[in-house]
Amino acid sequence: MGLTTTRAPVETMEAYARVAWNATLHPSRYSPTEGLGAALASLRSSYGSDDKMALIVCLLYERYEMGEASAFADYFRSGPEEFDTPSHWSDDTAKELRGSDAYERDIVDEFKLLNTVSNALRMRVFDVYTDVFKSSAARTVPALRWAWTLAHARATRVSGKEGLALVPVLDMIRECAPDAEAPDAAANGSDGDEGEEEEKTSFAVYDPHADQVVVYAKRDYGPGEELCERLGDMNVAESLQHFGYVPDVAEESPRNCVLMVLEPKKKKFEKNLRDAGFQVPWRVCVPFAAREQSLDLLAAYIEVSHGRHVDVDEQGLPQNVSRASLREFLRERVDRYPTTLSEDEAALESMRQSVIDFADALERQGMPVLEGARIEMKIRELRRSVSAVELRIREKKILRRLLTRLDSAAPDERKDEL
Secondary structure (H helix, E strand, O other): OOEEOOOOOEOOOOEEEEEEHHHOEOHHHOOOOOHHHHHHHHHHHHHOOOHHHHHHHHHHHHHHHHHHHOOOHHHHHHOOOOOOOHHHOOHHHHHHHOOOHHHHHHHHHHHHHHHHHHHHHHHHHHOOOOOOOOOOHHHOHHHHHHHHHHHHHOOEEEEOOOOEEEOOOHHHOEEOOOOOOOOOOOOOOOOOOOOOOOOOOOOEEEEOOOOEEEEEOOOOEOOOOEEEEOOOOOOHHHHHHHHOOOOOOOOOOOOOEEEEEEOOOOHHHHHHHHHOOOOOOEEEEEEOOOOHHHHHHHHHHHHHHOOOOOEEOOOOOEEOOOOHHHHHHHHHHHHOOOOOHHHHHHHHHHHHHHHHHHHHHHOOOOOOHHHHHHHHHHHHHHHHHHHHHHHHHHHHHHHHHHHHHHHHHHHHHHHHHO
């Protein structure tokens, strides 16, 4: 899936896509005085504004209540029933991510959150607005999982409009291949904190004169070349969680990082950490090219979380902090994975070859329909496993790189300590 130019080239700042605003799915298309629009207005008044949940409710309404009468029926039919995000994986495939904080903290939590959201929708929406949601089809967890994934993976913000929108055609635009990426201070760990969940960059704008959503080319494209956009600054694990793939970012990119969720083993040290300016727990995505200051912050957190004192300078940055406990923490972090890096690399090569072999088998003439469906399902599971192993490999390479840096500096550190 993707968008390409025609036989004519596209120049920088030339509009290459236009979609009528009334052809997009967004909460503001419904009148706030009746039906779904009134329900959305009441929900916003009672529980506050939540752009993603508002769009999810719209998706559930259009697909499961309106059905074939929906203006988006053809659009829904053209899309997949299942996605390649981990919330659609089998339990066995999802467990291939064991050892990663991205799985054990975020992806597992998303599984639980879907059930929580399902119950909240039942109490706040389905059981209240029975004149809007009359059937039971929208109440199921699979229905919510479909709408949830669509809202996270394909929705975008349109500059000049409020909230999130699902814009047919534009959601086919794929992410640009990695170029030289500018270093990002937060991703490099200058403060270590993760902000709120990243969303797709607003690459589309609203043209009020034409009442259209427009996308302008950010560079020149030749005839037949695939069009692409920057879809945000999600790191590799977030891209897998929300988009269903591990992006091919450069090793030195700040997006190539490993999520670590740090917290003290003893509750009594939480106050010490907060007094030192740390969050509890502390989420930090440490990149392959982490700066020395970032490593000092990690080391300081671990020292304080064990009740040990750390000297700081006038800017509050740690000084002469021991990294011995950080080395131990990183080694324990590596040991959490059930496989080694070499085992992962061998498994990845085998899986990729299996995908090729199964794809070749699908090309054989006269294959029974059920057999073809079985092979397609196997290919999908293999591709999901490939994504899991790719993430494991990236994380292990980062951890190994950090350990190598710490081990090479260890003799000087011991000398200083003596």
